[in-house]
Amino acid sequence: MKFQTKARNLEILKPILKSAKILPLIIYKKKYIMSNLDFVMNEILSKFNTKLIVRSSSCLEDSSSSSHAGEFETLQNVTASNLKTALLDVSSYLNDDDEIFIQPMLENIEFFAVCMSALNYANYITISYDESGDSKNLTNGNGLFRTAVILKSHVSKNPKFKKIICLINELENLYNNAFIDIEIAFSKNELYLLQVRPIVKNESKNLHDLTLIHDMIAKKFEKLSLKRPHLLGDKTIFGIMPDWNPAEILGLRPKRLAISLYKELITDNIWAYGRDNYGYKNLRSFPLMIDFAGLCYIDTRVSFNSFLPKSIDDKLGEKLVNHWLKKLENSPQNHDKIEFEVILSSYEFDIDEKLKDMDNFSADEKTKIKNSLKNLTIDIISPKSRFYKDLERINELDKRVKELKSSNLASIDKIYWLIEECKRYGTLSFAGIARAAFIATSVLNSIARVGAISQREKNEFLNSLSTVSSSLARDINLLTKDDFLKIYGHLRVNTYDITSPRYDESFDEYFTKNSKITNQNVSKKKPFKLKNTKPLNTLLKEHGFNIDANELFEFLALAITSRESSKFIFTKALSLALNEIKQYALKLGISNDDAAFLDIKTLLGFYTTLESLSAKELILSNIAKNKAEFEITKSLNLPPLICNKDDIYEFILGENEPNFITQKSVQAMTASINDSDLNGKIVCINSADPGYDFIFSKGIAGLITAYGGANSHMAVRSNEFGLPAAIGVGEDRFNIYKKAKIITLDCLNKRIIV
Incomplete structure (x- = not known):
């Protein structure tokens, strides 16, 4: 059979179709x-x-x-x-x-869906469905729709999905085509075919069968889920957004150089040293991030262990980790809000409210948890804490990077030492400073919740802070281009991506002469001083904190601003290392696009061995291998959260709960990051890192991101600028929002209207 028009397809199928009815x-x-x-x-x-x-x-x-x-x-x-x-x-x-x-x-529709028999040229069936009875919800993005992704070789347990898959198989056989797009509906449990058409392909590719890859991932998942020495918890869950959130920082499908740099600089070892230094359980040598055929996931059991204060014994720690894992499994929408909605990693002044929900813990256990977190938090806020040493170390990195930059070291030596210095003085210090900043944010939120300060005072304090982003938005209009780039030139969108140009390599692409500051108060920061300190001083004393309100706010300001400034400093070292890698590759006749597939460990290995004549061959071999693997990565689909083995074969992208920033509402046209005119637009970006800070100089009206947590870079920045934002809406809805012409972003009522 051949495809004809919409009507003729249905007319021809009506007398012969067995798996569904046609009206x-x-x-x-x-x-x-x-x-x-x-x-x-x-x-x-x-x-x-x-x-x-x-x-x-x-x-x-x-x-x-x-x-x-x-x-x-x-x-x-x-x-x-x-x-x-x-x-x-x-x-x-x-x-x-x-x-x-x-x-x-068709009356009494209980289930409407748009289904495809292939996804990214791979053997997946996707079912985007709505159970409200209104088919328009799937296209306008205003309904509670979901998308199921099912590996074709997998037998679904869902009765409706089974019927749909049976229909797709029949249509594939009738048309002799593996790329089919259908619209269906269920009425009174009967399946109706409403439309069938071929999937329009941009390339003449055949279907990739990824069954073997999924089987390998399932085996790896089972191995990593086993009980193991020195790690508490009966199982694990893998997520793309918890903890060091790779989906936000690297994107969903990063290339090998970006992945290997992130592992080398942070998630293989450094992350655990940082936690250990701040009073949490020692997880050194436990990798935090696992990549499943190029898709990067955080091992939440390892992560949750690392948030246990050292003073928590293993018996209680085991119980806590299992409790948190179960809580995450029961509320997967909170995978990007782990420390706010799932676990307890610091002391909050209303901690008793959160402890109330832990019914399976005794009063004695709750007291131990409370006291452990209180002591840990007091230690971090203390003037003698590791936090202040890390502030010194991050500034030492700036000095060392300048020395390396001006040195006559060979390229490999320079790359090796830039990475080493970035680890020792950069990401290790940043990991600690970021922990202190989270503690600061958590404490700030809790003193507002209990009424020691008002919500208005909290916002005034946050708006008083001068950060890298606010300085950038101010300086783009005040400094000459050369002076501006001396400070900010190393930044790039996608910090770990060698193919992403730096600000000083593509200034005109990032900035325009008519850049406008989003918030006119950016250059007029008002110093914050709490007028009535008595309620907060009383609260601090009651809870055993040996500091007063003014000292607390000094810490809060320093911690929150230092998180961004320390990130700014360590990305200088990383950006310089990427440039050195780029230049070294070019000397060998290797393009920048190909260098993106190089594993950093291959390069670092040359420092301790003879850089022989075979160096180029080794590099090209490594690139070729990683390029071939990336072809699989491009087609591979896994859920944001893997709770059990079945999730690897079939999963539903549920209703994400975005993190709405501010209580403002704005209606505006949408724009993507590459559009020339962002002024007055709601900008849609996949993820966010410091390289995106240039958008705050463009007079944008609002921001929507696919990925990002409640305390992510863009959430913090949007709060600072008083910019309406929806951070972490999920991939499905993001794709609808970025195609819409006009959007209403209603942060007060927590909704986005297309």
Whole structure:
């Protein structure tokens, strides 16, 4: 069988299709309707004594080269009184030889879905479905729709999914085509096929069968889930957003150089040293991030262990880790809010409220948890804490990077030492400073919640802070281009991506002469001073904190601003290292695009061995291997959270709970990061790191990100600028929002309207 028009496909399938029903239909050419309108209306009404749906069936629709989806009209719930208008309206979009077809409206729809038999040229079935009965929710993004992704070789346990898969298999066989797109609905538990068309392919690729890859990932998952010495918890869960959130920092499908740098600089070892230094359980030598065929995940059991204060014994620690894992499994929407909604990693002045929910813990156990977190938090806030040493060490990195930059070291030596210095003085210090900043944010939020300060005072304090982002937004309008780039030139969108240009390599792409500050108060920071310190001083004393309100706010300000300044400093070393790698590769005749597939360990290995004549061959071999693996990565699909083995084969992308910033509402046109004019627009970006800070100089009206947590870089920045933002909306909804022309971002009521 060959695909024809929308109407003819259904007409041909109706008598032969076994897996689903097709509603009766009448087909007319437009020119016939125009010449015989009264006759056509009488014929339709004599055949169908019910509400109708009038649908276009253009020759341009649903071809193998172009679907033209959404360009033609469909009118639902048509009655005898408005049938004429409906026929004329739908006809107005069509050529004379195009067709219109009429069917009875399907009543009592309980499940509507758009399904595809392939995803990213791989053997997945996707089912984007809505159970409200309104099919428009799938396209306008306003409904509670979900998307199921199922490996074709997997047998689903969901009865509806089973029927849909059976239908897809039948259609694939009938059309001899593995790339099929259908619309279906369930009414009274009966499956109806509403439309079938080929998936439009941009490339003539065959379908990749990733069953073996999924089986390998499942085996790896089972191995890593086993009980192991020195690690508490009965199982694990893998997530793309917890802890050092790789989806936000690296993106969903980073290339090998970015992954290997992130592992080397942070997630293999440094992350654990940082936690250990701040009074948490020693997890040194436990890698935090695992990559499953190029998709990066945080091992949450390892992460949760690292948030246990050292004073918690193993018996209680085991119970806590299992409790947190269960809590995450039961509330997967909180995978980007782990420290706010799932675990306890610091003391809060209303901690008793959170402890109330821990029914399976005794009063004595709750007291131990509370006291351990209190002592840890007091130690971190103390003037003698590791935090202040880390502030000194991060500034030492700046000095060492300048020395390396001006040195005559060979490229490999310079790369090696830039990475080493970045680890010892940069990311290790940043890991500690970021922990102190989280403690500061947590304490600040809790003193506002208990009423020791008002919400207004909290916002005034945050708005008083001068950070790298606010300085950048100010300096772009005050400094000369050369002076500006001396300070900010090392920044780049996607900090770990060698193919992403630095600010000083692509200034005009990032900035325009007419850049406008988003918040006119950026350059007019008002010093904050708490007018009435008595309630806070009383609170601190009652809870055993040996500091007063003013000292606390000094710590809060220093910790929160130092998180961003320390990140700014260590990214200088990283950015310089990437440039050195780029230059070294170019000397060997290797392009920047190819260098992105190099594993950093291959380069670092040359420092302690002879850099022989085979260096280029070794590098090219490593690049070729990683390039081949990346072809699999591009097609591979896994859920944001892997709780059990079955999730690897079938998962549902649920309703994400975005992190709404501010209580403002704004309606504006949307823009992507590459658009030339961002002024007054709601900007949609996949993820966020310091390289994106340039958008705050563009006068944007709002911000939407696919990934990001409640305390992520862009959440903090948006708060600082008083910018309405929805951080971490999820990939499905993000794809709808970025295609919309106008969006209402209503942060007060926590909703986004297309």
